[in-house]
Amino acid sequence: MTLSHLATEDVFVVERNDADFRAGQGMTKGLGIVFRKFRKALFGKPNSDRADTEGQFNVQYPEERLVLPEAYRNMPILLYDDATGHELCTSCFQCERICPPQVIHITQAKDPATGKPVPAAANFVLEYDTCMSCGYCAEVCPFDAIKMDHDFELSTGNHPELDVNYDRLLRPISYYEAIAPTMWSDVKEQAMKKLQNNIKRRPGAIGRDHGQKIKGGAAVAVAATPAAGAAPAAAAKPRGPVAAIGKNMPEEKVAKLISIRAANAAKRGGGDAGAAPVAEAAPIVETVVDTPAAASAAPSGPVAAIGQNMSEDKRAKLEAIRAAKRAQRGE
Amino acid sequence: MADALTQLGFASWLSVLIASSIKVTLILVGGSVGMMFLTWYERRSISYMQDRRGPNRVGPQGLLQPISEAIKTMTKEDATPREADKIVHFLAPVVMLGATVLSFAVIPWGRMFPVDLNAAVLFVIATGGLHSIGMMMAGWGSNNKFALLGGMRGVAQLISYEIPQVMAIIPVVLMTGSMSLQKIVEAQNDFGGLGWYVFSPVGLLGFALFFTASLAEGERTPFDIPEADSEIIAGYMTEYSGMKFAVFYLSNYMSNLAVCFITATLYLGGGNGPGVDALGGFAGGLLSLIYFLLKSFALFFVMVLIRATVPRLRVDQLMSFAWKFLLPLVLVNILSASFWVALLRWDQQWPQLTEWFGAPSTADATNWGRLAIAVGLTLLINAGAVALIMRLTNRNVQKHLYTTDEELALGLS
Ligand code: SF4
Ligand code: SF4
Numbered sequence: 172m173t174l175s176h177l178a179t180e181d182v183f184v185v186e187r188n189d190a191d192f193r194a195g196q197g198m199t200k201g202l203g204i205v206f207r208k209f210r211k212a213l214f215g216k217p218n219s220d221r222a223d224t225e226g227q228f229n230v231q232y233p234e235e236r237l238v239l240p241e242a243y244r245n246m247p248i249l250l251y252d253d254a255t256g257h258e259l260c261t262s263c264f265q266c267e268r269i270c271p272p273q274v275i276h277i278t279q280a281k282d283p284a285t286g287k288p289v290p291a292a293a294n295f296v297l298e299y300d301t302c303m304s305c306g307y308c309a310e311v312c313p314f315d316a317i318k319m320d321h322d323f324e325l326s327t328g329n330h331p332e333l334d335v336n337y338d339r340l341l342r343p344i345s346y347y348e349a350i351a352p353t354m355w356s357d358v359k360e361q362a363m364k365k366l367q368n369n370i371k372r373r374p375g376a377i378g379r380d381h382g383q384k385i386k387g388g389a390a391v392a393v394a395a396t397p398a399a400g401a402a403p404a405a406a407a408k409p410r411g412p413v414a415a416i417g418k419n420m421p422e423e424k425v426a427k428l429i430s431i432r433a434a435n436a437a438k439r440g441g442g443d444a445g446a447a448p449v450a451e452a453a454p455i456v457e458t459v460v461d462t463p464a465a466a467s468a469a470p471s472g473p474v475a476a477i478g479q480n481m482s483e484d485k486r487a488k489l490e491a492i493r494a495a496k497r498a499q500r501g502e
Numbered sequence: 503m504a505d506a507l508t509q510l511g512f513a514s515w516l517s518v519l520i521a522s523s524i525k526v527t528l529i530l531v532g533g534s535v536g537m538m539f540l541t542w543y544e545r546r547s548i549s550y551m552q553d554r555r556g557p558n559r560v561g562p563q564g565l566l567q568p569i570s571e572a573i574k575t576m577t578k579e580d581a582t583p584r585e586a587d588k589i590v591h592f593l594a595p596v597v598m599l600g601a602t603v604l605s606f607a608v609i610p611w612g613r614m615f616p617v618d619l620n621a622a623v624l625f626v627i628a629t630g631g632l633h634s635i636g637m638m639m640a641g642w643g644s645n646n647k648f649a650l651l652g653g654m655r656g657v658a659q660l661i662s663y664e665i666p667q668v669m670a671i672i673p674v675v676l677m678t679g680s681m682s683l684q685k686i687v688e689a690q691n692d693f694g695g696l697g698w699y700v701f702s703p704v705g706l707l708g709f710a711l712f713f714t715a716s717l718a719e720g721e722r723t724p725f726d727i728p729e730a731d732s733e734i735i736a737g738y739m740t741e742y743s744g745m746k747f748a749v750f751y752l753s754n755y756m757s758n759l760a761v762c763f764i765t766a767t768l769y770l771g772g773g774n775g776p777g778v779d780a781l782g783g784f785a786g787g788l789l790s791l792i793y794f795l796l797k798s799f800a801l802f803f804v805m806v807l808i809r810a811t812v813p814r815l816r817v818d819q820l821m822s823f824a825w826k827f828l829l830p831l832v833l834v835n836i837l838s839a840s841f842w843v844a845l846l847r848w849d850q851q852w853p854q855l856t857e858w859f860g861a862p863s864t865a866d867a868t869n870w871g872r873l874a875i876a877v878g879l880t881l882l883i884n885a886g887a888v889a890l891i892m893r894l895t896n897r898n899v900q901k902h903l904y905t906t907d908e909e910l911a912l913g914l915s
Contacts, residue, residue, distance in 0.1 A: 198811070201812070202807055202808070202811050204811075205551050205807055205810050205811045206807060208551050208552070208553060209547065209550045209551045209807075212550040212551070212553050212554075213550050225553065226553065227550075227553055227554065227555055228553050228554070229554055229555040231555075
């Protein structure tokens with residue numbers, strides 16, 4: 172290790188030369204160094220140059236803030252186009268697959284007319300509490316739809332609030348451009364091209380109309396002051412533990428959960444309280460029904476996950492291959 | 503105060519009681535407020551030494567931080583271990599605090615509130631010794647091995663360092679010819695209030711020795727092994743929580759404060775300083791109080807500086823430092839103090855010598871000449887002793903820590 176970044180008078184080499192007379196010179200020198208530090212920190216200016224080894228290094232946090240480097244990453248967010256209001260995400264599941272702690276949960280949207288999956292996400296849930304900010308999702312996303320945010324003030328008294336849904340994840344591109352201008356300009360062209368292609372491939376009704384929210388003012392304000400960092404649509408959607416818990420469960424499990432909660436609420440003996448969980452739980456059933464796996468009553472488990480994006484005949488082929496393999500193994 | 507109350511028509515026993523209660527309350531309040539200030543002072547200073555800013559949020563410059571912490575400790579759960587000796591466990595912090603508060607009784611606060619006890623030095627030493635009882639009570643009563651170990655180490659340290667500490671005061675007592683702290687302060691009033699003992703060779707060495715030993719007495723770094731947090735968790739305080747823990751802390755800081763006061767009194771001239779005599783009266787008294795507090799807090803700053811610089815000693819290093827280094831130096835210092843006193847004023851202190859044995863009177867020589875001789879001689883003795891003991895200690899270290907190749911070859915070790 173090199174000590175060249177330290178002032179030379181800071182480096183005190185202890186020489187164990189027994190011929191030398193040791194009468195506390197070392198200690199006096201040490202006290203001197205510490206006293207000099209004290210003097211400089213007390214009377215000098217707060218240190219602004221990180222290469223300097225003396226002066227106060229504190230940043231008085233809520234009032235003063237360090238400028239975050241562009242590549243700083245905290246939690247993932249999803250981008251949408253300011254002009255059209257279209258999300259960039261195509262529900263390709265790349266991020267869900269790569270995520271090491273598996274905290275991304277995507278539900279693919281379907282064309283209501285044909286029932287076929289379209290390149291858009293119906294819901295997108297990210298467990299912020301378990302995300303480790305590795306940034307893999309942002310690296311892997313072919314559409315530059317998921318990016319890492321700079322907002323680190325996420326503390327909450329309500330733990331399930333850290334399961335963040337689609338609406339709370341969405342930010343306009345202008346917001347990301349404000350926090351990471353060069354990083355966005357690097358990918359801007361291809362991302363916008365892909366977005367145009369993507370919009371062509373999905374029916375008009377699919378995707379969310381974020382354009383109006385922008386015109387409404389709230390989202391624009393967020394985009395203009397990135398430090399505020401609040402989710403643009405956060406207030407619009409009911410947040411709550413129940414919605415979060417149900418998101419990945421199969422139908423029957425959700426039903427069971429609801430009945431258990433109802434029973435518990437009845438035991439607590441509140442008429443009002445009993446009504447609440449059921450009412451809260453209702454949207455879950457909807458969400459679950461939405462998912463292709465549940466709707467087509469296809470085989471559950473890994474097959475369902477793999478097959479989600481395939482055409483029907485491809486899926487049939489896959490099933491045939493698997494059946495043959497199982498037969499080979501003698502099951 | 504008692505007299506004034508009697509004149510107001512109170513019964514004499516009642517007026518004494520009321521006056522004493524007021525005084526005790528004042529000392530207690532002063533002590534705890536002083537301790538609160540000290541915790542803030544220490545944390546602020548040490549944070550600047552570490553390029554930080556320290557507590558600065560609660561109140562102006564963080565001055566109300568100790569109060570918020572007091573509220574916090576008071577609202578904390580007060581847990582006593584089930585197997586602990588309840589009474590002893592409860593009484594230990596009381597004994598500790600009591601021992602500390604007692605030593606505040608004799609401190610001469612500049613010239614404002616003269617308290618004269620003609621054996622004040624003895625009193626300070628005696629109350630200092632009570633700490634080890636409290637420590638052992640805490641260690642034993644907690645019924646916890648870490649606590650017992652911490653208490654044992656603490657008591658061993660206190661007893662070891664008490665000896666050099668007490669003996670370091672002897673030169674001062676010799677030079678003054680009195681054990682009263684008031685007289686000791688008065689004796690340092692020469693040269694326009696600057697005749698502090700620390701300016702004489704004997705006093706300088708005595709000051710260094712006494713202050714070092716006092717650091718160990720007050721369990722300050724580098725001698726904080728009774729509570730060595732990295733080794734025995736928190737030592738004798740392991741099983742204490744909430745306000746009981748805070749009382750230990752209080753007593754610790756108050757005793758550090760007392761040590762600073764007493765060091766300032768013994769060696770740094772107490773409230774003496776230029777201008778005190780000239781002003782006289784109330785203004786002079788106030789100035790002397792300011793001098794006294796300034797000196798004490800400067801000493802406390804040195805304690806903080808040492809804490810920020812020096813790492814903790816190992817327990818065997820601690821013991822050998824006390825017995826092999828401090829103690830011999832203290833003995834030499836007593837010797838040179840005797841020479842000092844004899845040269846300077848043996849015919850004043852012991853007139854019998856001239857009377858009975860016909861020894862020459864020191865009044866014959868000029869004052870400055872005698873002073874020069876005394877300074878030279880004691881300087882010689884002290885410096886020689888320091889050098890010799892340094893050499894001896896160094897050689898010991900060398901012998902025991904390193905094995906030379908030749909020794910290995912000869913199979914000597
Ligand atoms: S940052 Fe890493 S852990 Fe967090 S969601 Fe993305 S891939 Fe998963
Ligand atoms: S990788 Fe990108 S486009 Fe694909 S699902 Fe994730 S966020 Fe959407």
